[in-house]
Amino acid sequence: MSSLTLHDVRITGAEGSRNYINDEYGALSWLLTKDHKRIAILYLISITIMFLLGGSFAVIMRVELLTPEGDLLTSDTYNKMFTLHGIVMIFFFLIPVIPAILGNFILPIQLGAKDFAFPKINLLSWYLYIFAAAVGLYVIITGGVDTGWTFYTPFSTQYSNTHVIGVTFAGFIAGFSSILTGLNFIVTIHRMRAPGLTWYRLPLFVWALYATSVVMLLATPVLAITLVMLMFERFTGIGIFNPAIGGDPVLYQHMFWFYSHPAVYIMILPAMGVASEVVAAFTRKKIFGYRFVAFSSLGIAFLGFLVWAHHLFVAGISVYSALIFAFLSFFVAVPSAIKVFNWTATLYKASVSWATPMLYILGFIGLFTIGGVTGLFLAALGLDIHVHDTYFVVAHFHYVMVGGTVMAYLAGIHYWWPKITGRMYNEFWARLAALLVFVGFNLTFFPQFILGYLGMPRRYHAYAPEFQVLNVMSTAGASILAVGYALPLIYLGFSLRFGRKAGVNPWGAVGLEWTTSSPPPKHNFEETPVVTWDAYDYPAMMKAVGETQNV
Amino acid sequence: MADISVTEHHHSDHAPTHHVTPLWQYLLVFFALAVGTVLTVVASRFDLGMWNTPIALFIATVKATLVILFFMHVIHSTRLTWVVVIGSFLWLGVLFVLTFADYLTRSWSLY
Numbered sequence: 001m002s003s004l005t006l007h008d009v010r011i012t013g014a015e016g017s018r019n020y021i022n023d024e025y026g027a028l029s030w031l032l033t034k035d036h037k038r039i040a041i042l043y044l045i046s047i048t049i050m051f052l053l054g055g056s057f058a059v060i061m062r063v064e065l066l067t068p069e070g071d072l073l074t075s076d077t078y079n080k081m082f083t084l085h086g087i088v089m090i091f092f093f094l095i096p097v098i099p100a101i102l103g104n105f106i107l108p109i110q111l112g113a114k115d116f117a118f119p120k121i122n123l124l125s126w127y128l129y130i131f132a133a134a135v136g137l138y139v140i141i142t143g144g145v146d147t148g149w150t151f152y153t154p155f156s157t158q159y160s161n162t163h164v165i166g167v168t169f170a171g172f173i174a175g176f177s178s179i180l181t182g183l184n185f186i187v188t189i190h191r192m193r194a195p196g197l198t199w200y201r202l203p204l205f206v207w208a209l210y211a212t213s214v215v216m217l218l219a220t221p222v223l224a225i226t227l228v229m230l231m232f233e234r235f236t237g238i239g240i241f242n243p244a245i246g247g248d249p250v251l252y253q254h255m256f257w258f259y260s261h262p263a264v265y266i267m268i269l270p271a272m273g274v275a276s277e278v279v280a281a282f283t284r285k286k287i288f289g290y291r292f293v294a295f296s297s298l299g300i301a302f303l304g305f306l307v308w309a310h311h312l313f314v315a316g317i318s319v320y321s322a323l324i325f326a327f328l329s330f331f332v333a334v335p336s337a338i339k340v341f342n343w344t345a346t347l348y349k350a351s352v353s354w355a356t357p358m359l360y361i362l363g364f365i366g367l368f369t370i371g372g373v374t375g376l377f378l379a380a381l382g383l384d385i386h387v388h389d390t391y392f393v394v395a396h397f398h399y400v401m402v403g404g405t406v407m408a409y410l411a412g413i414h415y416w417w418p419k420i421t422g423r424m425y426n427e428f429w430a431r432l433a434a435l436l437v438f439v440g441f442n443l444t445f446f447p448q449f450i451l452g453y454l455g456m457p458r459r460y461h462a463y464a465p466e467f468q469v470l471n472v473m474s475t476a477g478a479s480i481l482a483v484g485y486a487l488p489l490i491y492l493g494f495s496l497r498f499g500r501k502a503g504v505n506p507w508g509a510v511g512l513e514w515t516t517s518s519p520p521p522k523h524n525f526e527e528t529p530v531v532t533w534d535a536y537d538y539p540a541m542m543k544a545v546g547e548t549q550n551v
Numbered sequence: 552m553a554d555i556s557v558t559e560h561h562h563s564d565h566a567p568t569h570h571v572t573p574l575w576q577y578l579l580v581f582f583a584l585a586v587g588t589v590l591t592v593v594a595s596r597f598d599l600g601m602w603n604t605p606i607a608l609f610i611a612t613v614k615a616t617l618v619i620l621f622f623m624h625v626i627h628s629t630r631l632t633w634v635v636v637i638g639s640f641l642w643l644g645v646l647f648v649l650t651f652a653d654y655l656t657r658s659w660s661l662y
Contacts, residue, residue: 190631218642254650305645309653321653 019422019519034119035522040105040420042126047097048489050133053140054088057081059482062444062475070462078461079146080162086149087167091174092133094405095263098270099181099216100129102412103209105420107185109513110203112194112531114523117187125180132173139166148459150260153241153252157233164234168227175220175227178266182216185209194512196531203511203535204293208273211297215262215269215304223259226252250315257308265304267401268368269297271408272339275361278411279343280536281509282358283350287536289342299335307332313384322381329379336372340365355507356430360411363438367403371396374449389459392452398445410437410488417492418502422518425495429487436484443477510541570627580621587614 020037030038061081064072073081104122108115116122139145145162147155156164189210193202229240230252239245241252280287287293309317309325343365352358374396378384387393418424447470452458456467463471505514510533516525533540591610599606620626625636 218639222646250653251650254653255646258646258650305642306649309649312653317653318656320656321649324649324652 017517018521019517020522021422021519023522032123034115034123036104036108036115036119036122037420037520037524039122039126040101043096043100043104043129046126046130046133047093047101050088050092051097054085054093055482055485057085057088059478061085062478064461065463065471066475068463068465068468068471073461075461076146079148079459080144082459083145083148084140087136087145087171089401090149090263090267091171092129092136094267094401095174095178096129096181097409098274098405098412099185099209099212099266100126102205102274102409102416103181103185103270106416106513107206107209108188108192109419109516109520109524110206110511111188111192112197112512112525112529113188113192114525116184117191118184121180122184125177125184128173128177128180132170132177135166135170135173139163139170142166150256151227151230152256153230153233153247153249154244157230157242158244165231168231172224172227175224178216179220182213182220185213186217189213194529194531197512200291200294201531201533201535202294203273204276204287204290204297205270205273207294208269208276208297211301212266212269214298215266215301219259219262219266219305222255223263226255226259229255250312250317253312253315254309257311258305261308261311262301262304264397264400265300267405269300271364271368271405272297274408274412274415275339275343275364277511278357278361278415279346280538281415281507282353282355282361283346284508284538284542285346285350285536286534286538287342288345288348289338290535292338293342296335296338299338300332303328303332303335307379310379310384313381314388326379326381330376333372333376340369340372354431356425356427356434357411357415359431359434360407360414360437363434363441364404364407364411367399367407367438367441371399371401371403374399387452389457390452391448391456391458394458395445395448395452398448402445403441407437407441410434413488413492415507416513417495418506419513419518419520421496421499422502423495423499424502424506425499426491429491433484433487433491436480436487438484440477440480440482440484444474444481445477447471447473447477508541510535510537570624572621572624572627576621580617583617584614587611587617 020035024033030042033039033042060073061078064070064078064081070078143163145160145164145167147160147162147164151164151168156168189202189206232238233240233242233247237245239247241247241249243249276287276293307325307329309321310329313322313326374392378387378393378396414425414430451467451470451474454467456463502518504517506518507514512525512529512531513520515529587610591607594603594606594610619636625632
């Protein structure tokens with residue numbers, strides 16, 4: 001018999017029976033839950049709120065940039081806007097969004113486990129996130145912070161008169177939330193896989209989250225200690241980073257980017273995992289070069305640690321080390337390219353379905369590629385000096401972070417929404433939103449590549465008049481993007497009450513999460529599944545379905 | 552039906568054995584740490600020139616190793632735990648080596 005037939009899998013949980021949503025009632029049953037699925041929902045709500053907050057700062061900035069004059073905000077307020085946009089979007093949205101929402105919900109089910117290895121620690125990590133977000137909101141309400149999300153010294157330790165301590169403390173706490181999530185993922189993947197679920201049978205989303213977790217565990221403590229030293233210098237005036245009192249500002253940048261460059265991979269690696277799941281499901285094929293894709297995640301995690309000083313090319317580092325870091329930065333493109341080529345090879349001659357998750361992932365592949373390739377421009381020493389601190393850099397990282405991570409998150413939330421809620425959303429509105437996001441995104445950020453190349457610096461509220469046309473295009477694109485992001489809030493919310501029931505496996509996808517009811521029961525499976533098939537064994541499933549139809 | 556017999560999977564194979572450390576061993580490590588602290592203070596009273604920092608770091612490293620091996624029970628842990636511990640220090644090494652690749656080459660005036 002084939003390695004996978006539909007009969008191999010005992011479908012657990014019946015439609016309409018008890019599930020994780022209706023198993024218990026009341027606010028406390030949510031706030032004290034140890035169920036990974038409920039914790040994922042808590043994250044979904046809180047991270048969405050932070051996304052709306054971070055997005056509102058972006059809207060204010062784009063409106064300011066409609067005209068060359070600084071006529072809506074003062075320069076000080078504009079400084080606070082881009083700082084808060086960066087802090088909220090990076091620490092409270094991009095880093096946790098896929099691991100904490102989709103990873104929390106799906107990972108244990110993909111492993112055939114009842115929950116994470118440490119359910120209480122999982123809940124603790126959400127509370128740490130909320131505490132950090134609360135401190136961040138306090139800072140925002142009481143006047144904000146103006147250092148940029150990078151908190152560069154000595155501005156942050158001596159000159160800034162805004163809430164530097166508060167916001168770095170928030171970042172410090174959010175870091176621990178991230179560390180605990182990574183720890184839980186690693187232990188769970190090692191210890192709680194279902195019988196038969198060997199490493200090479202794992203879905204690539206699991207491999208991606210594993211690599212992400214390694215980066216979270218190894219990099220985040222360095223950010224924590226760096227922020228503590230920053231606070232210490234600001235409190236005590238003892239010189240660590242401030243050259244006026246014997247410190248070294250470049251040391252701060254080394255330590256900050258030792259975390260913050262790998263943090264880029266914390267944001268993009270889970271997105272790549274989502275891409276692999278969706279590409280396989282909507283092409284009905286095995287991922288081309290499964291092991292290459294799996295190990296390229298680990299390769300990115302490793303190489304991502306060796307490139308941080310490309311953020312310091314004009315900060316006064318030695319030319320020798322700049323050369324080394326430029327060389328190493330080129331290297332990290334190799335595993336990233338392996339993934340893109342393998343997804344593309346999977347698409348080749350496939351019967352591609354144009355369902356909403358696939359639309360987002362097709363957008364992801366293209367936009368991430370542009371973001372990645374322009375990263376190589378910036379890794380090139382000479383070119384980087386030309387475009388350093390210009391809108392070229394802004395466009396580059398938004399192509400990776402928004403074109404990459406946000407597109408993949410939207411793909412993932414649409415792909416697993418039927419599993420999470422048990423309901424289908426309206427496919428027409430969802431496709432329309434995907435189209436609006438793609439068009440709006442490109443209209444927002446592609447002009448910024450040109451602006452940067454022409455020399456418009458980032459982080460100013462006023463600019464030379466010849467840049468206005470491209471800035472108006474960018475703001476117009478941001479308006480379309482905002483509509484594209486608002487639509488899912490409406491139709492996904494609508495689906496909760498009015499969406500048709502999803503059933504166990506609405507996409508006809510392979511994977512343990514598609515063998516349990518939607519929404520899943522409290523403990524995911526009635527009995528522990530036994531895995532006898534490889535990941536993405538669509539050919540075998542198609543064959544089995546064909547045989548059934550022939551009978 | 553699935554052939555369960557070939558897919559049996561015993562996580563208990565990997566379960567760590569719980570080693571009970573005798574009290575005297577903890578006390579001995581505590582004593583060694585106290586001696587290390589005294590040595591650090593004593594060494595700080597003498598000007599050893601370029602050896603000031605290396606000696607202080609050496610004593611601190613020995614103390615940290617004792618804490619990791621005995622108080623954190625790594626010496627009786629699985630090989631996977633050893634991989635994690637050694638890997639963490641390798642990463643710390645990456646931070647140090649590549650940062651020094653900048654600091655130690657700044658006076659290189661060939662350019």
